[in-house]
Amino acid sequence: MVGARASARRIPAPALRGGRGHPGGVVTIESAFFGHHEADPRALLYYEWCQRAESGYAVEDFAEEVRDLTHTDRTIPAACWRLLDRVEQAPRLPDWPYTEWVDAPWSVNPADIEQDSVPGLAELELLDRIHGGWIGRCVGCTLGKPLENGFIWTPARIREYLESNGVYPLRDYVPVDDPLPPEANGRRAWGTATLGRIDGCPRDDDVDYPILGLHLLEQHGAAFAPDDVAALWLERLPFLQTYTAERVAYRNLIDGFVPPDTAIFRNPYREWIGALIRADIHGYTHPGQPRRAAAAAARDASISHVGNGLWAAMWAGALIAAAFTAPGPAAALTVAQSVLPARSRLAVALSEVLDDHRGGLSWEQAVTAIHTRHAHYNWVHAVGNACLIAAGLLWGDADFTRTLALTVQGGWDTDSNGATAGSVVGILTGAAAVPAHWTAPFHDTVHSSVAGYDRTRISDLARRTLRLLV
Template identity: 55%
Template sequence: MGLHHSELADRTLGGWLGRIAGNMLGKPVERGDHWTRERIDRYLRRTGALPLTDYLPGPPPDAGPGEFELRPEWRECVRGQIHGSCRDDDIDYAILGLHLLETHGFAFTTEQVGDLWLLRLPYLQTFTAERAAYRSLANGLKPPLTASYDNPYQEWIGALIRADIFGWTSPGDPHRAAALARRDAVLSHTGNGVYGSMWAAALVAAAFTASRPREAIEAALERIPASCRLARTVRHTAALYDAGTSWSDTLAEMEDRTGGLGWIHVVPNAAVITAGLLYGAGDFTGTVALTVRGGLDTDSNGATAGSVVGVLCGAAAIPAQWTRPLEDRVRSAVFGFDGSRISELAERTVRLTATV
């Protein structure tokens, strides 16, 4: 690992803060079929927020009916109105993953993941693949059947958003992080849905020792099959970046290649995350801003990119406009964790790491 305790603690806290801040940034515009890249930028121009350097502003008073349909939670997520993080499944699963490792250790089984869902996570706070798997668990099915039975969302982004905790507790060890993430992901996902989780966990783990985002991306690619669609999509996005293609043109080309999969599928979202990390060049604000402006599943993508760049730069280097409004508090639907201090969650994560 090669990190002193103080640096490990700072980078782990950076991952938690980055994930929560990136999630909060993207949450008001989370609906990729409505909030295209063009509409997001039009909103930012109308509100005087382009370039984007802070949380989204509230809607312009002159917006026409249906022009900018923000998520119902937007009032808790826009600049000047944030007092701690609002609840979101992108954060719930990081918390639940922490509880999983504290309860069962790193030898946890997929069945134990499912048991904790039933015990700690309300059914109506699950969505798509997770809800399908939850329903199957409640009906007595066991993994891996829970991932495939009556589940049309097997390759959507749900498993990827659960992956960060396995990276935070495997600093500098992408191989281990990907293996842990796979054990979690197969409860609800198959194919690229599982590979997305493995890639994200490895990406976060590699960020602890990488010198730049590209290095972490390459290390993460080594942990998934080179021929899978997710790996090919990430490589193609990186190749466009290397060729000097602009950020907007890169995303336009990747949309042409993957757009038919839908806005919650893991593959097109991996392209948005990759582009945000590469063009953000290790700067926290630039990375989360570009990632959310990339559209699709904006809060999930902002959360993952924010976690990676938060680990890369550490908590101390995240600008205060992102962290101060969070007030070191997180809302959560996970039983027993609502109102937790973010700093305490990070400390507990570091303690887990020390037991490895």
Template identity: 50%
Template sequence: MLPTRLVVQETCMPSDTRSASPELGEAYRNSGFDALRPTDLLHDEVLQRRESGYDVDAVVEQANATDPDDREAVLALVDGMTTLERRRDWAYEEPDGLAAIRASLERVPAGSAAPPARLTDQVHAAWLGRIAGCNVGKPVEMGSHWTVEHIRDYLERAGAYPLDDYVPVLDPMPAGFELRDNWPDTTRGNVDGSARDDDIDYPILALHLLETWGTSLRPEHVGEAWTMLFPLKQVYTAERAAYVNLTNGLRPPDVATHRNPYREWIGAQIRGDVFGYVFPGDPWAAAALSYQDAALSHVGNGIYGEMWAAALVSAAFTASSAREAITVALGVVPPRSRLAEAIGHVLRLHADGLTWEAALEQIRRSYGHYSWVHTINNAAVVVAGLLWGEGDYMAALGKTVMSGWDTDSNGATVGSVAGILGGTAGLPARLVEPLHDRTRSALFGFDNSRISDLAERTLALATGGLTAGPAR
């Protein structure tokens, strides 16, 4: 996921919205998605409110008449948006509470026992697949620069299209291309153990939380672990906003909503996989427990993203195909939400026989107005990668990364699911062998974790070690 020190271009809104609504002035237009900067908070809250059915035109006009260096005045505008009422023509129903989410579902997906003979291999493949998938996407993780066209142009110049390995390095680097600063550790021929990434930190932390709290896990426990184990600037977007709120003494549910315009972005979705690992074949149990993690920092589609990812991973242990796992996991998402609409849309595109390229164009047209680190558009390309990957780990991962947006987060999720579906035998040696069974981590006390050890600890929980209370 995005380190917030990067400056990125403003997310484009649909043309009909842009033409009808006033826009923020230049002083607000370049956002680094940083919860520590009032101008970022205002810029991104305006986008969040517009995307979720609120009229913020008057706020935009006030902001344009306000000195952007006046911190208190800018923050007052951010806080003032909490009193706005949603437009009457809003067509979606997106509850936040777990009971309300449960009540919105047509039926809870039924659980089934994962085959014990495969479980050890599947859990190991899940961790390897996720970590390798994250590293494949890391060098091109900046959606404002690494668009679909830009990624394809680069890979074709390198003779590496379609992507079927780590991203290669061109030397000299052509003008107009810039790999992320992690490239010396994440590109073809340069991987020597997994690089550090929050898409890896959060699964490690989830494992630790489940070992500690089991099914008694609550948002307060998650917040306490963040502030004890994570450096502030190694968490991003919604997680950074929530972290600031925790240190200022706020408690859930206010932690997720106060000055947090990223509350429906992808940060929670990347935290869901381990909940699926420890409930193999029981997608609702995985989703319901992952809610306790997601609700600390997210609302609405942000919460659904983590619940869906947890259910998707869980369903993969017993599904016969990616499509089956996706369909089952969709059952934990409120059916009248934007996330359910997007996932259902991609499933229909696949059923209609479109090529992956044609489907990707439809996805970009329908959901490209969201930030490149939003839940909804990134979930759509995860679904597309898995469907058009047709059961092949590398094909699914390659298509996902070539889709742009949050490439390392999406590569990690697809890598996890495709790893489970195909087992360790389906993982390309060229991706997993350079990991050397080791991953870096920013979590205090967890750096240089052995991947095989993470898998063994996860398996212990999945096979009966998940308690109903804190470990003694």
């Protein structure tokens, strides 16, 4: 996941567009880039304005002031902070049709949680499914890693690049042009996550977090608290290997805040994808128990996310847990939908994808619709990316290779989306059914920046996960 971590640069004065009443109609300002988005007043102002506009607050009148203060080479801190205070005090729009976090903080405790029961899977089958989830996550992350930049790698650009190399649709890892495409310049992923260059699953935050989550559960058990998550971040996770909401939450921890304040104090990325990518371990450890998985994912997410960002983590945890017993991806997605507030922007958006699938749209039509509906969000926002994950799973129809190919070819946060879809389809198929060409380059090894976990065996992660259950 990249988020807003590119170097600062000057952005031309943007046009404003949009109107009230629907997330796709909010006024927007073209995206800006900041070198230290966790601390730069321009970044915090700009993205907080975006977050408020997306979630139904009356901030339209601040657009020109925000643009003037944030799309500059040099920051004016005092002016940014004053305007940020005003943006944060803006009232809600009275006709906003969606459920937001302020309306439903109770949603972190899904209904009927006590009714979840452990599935009657034999231990060897359970291990194969868990191992499949870990493998799928590693494969999907690696497959999407070279194409991870939603500003550049649109579905059309991805298809153009792959077709020029004769590999569309994807059936193996992304090949390397000689010379490299301009979009790849300076990106280490093209040397570690492309066909013929992979030696172990490359390090990525999409793999770091489930590893750290496994350590969390081994140390504190299923009753872990958000404070336990925070303490492990400080102990084992390097600050500069966190991004967007996680980096702001980390900054807040260092400044003395505690959860849940770490998630909301000057954290405009609180509805982005970061919590969703941390949810897998809670699905792995609650097989067939989607509501319990969702509740655990919510506790983990609460140190950095609220609203649709936290609900996306609950959805992902429930989806992965449901995959152990569901007959296929559509059934698992339907179960996962049940843990969300029905009128949240995330739930509405995912319902549209399910409707498109039932209505007979092609995958290409569905992806175009997702990009059109959610173009106003940042490319690492939880809502649009969850929709691309759902589309990859639905049109992939439990085929491991097709699911990952479609998910990654959908664009936006390709490595995160590929990783989550990989967890689900890996559980559905089991490790033994994953085609060998996907796993051979890993040599059963994953690289990680989590202290004490570099070059860990993927099979060991699966066995340790199983020990938490039996």
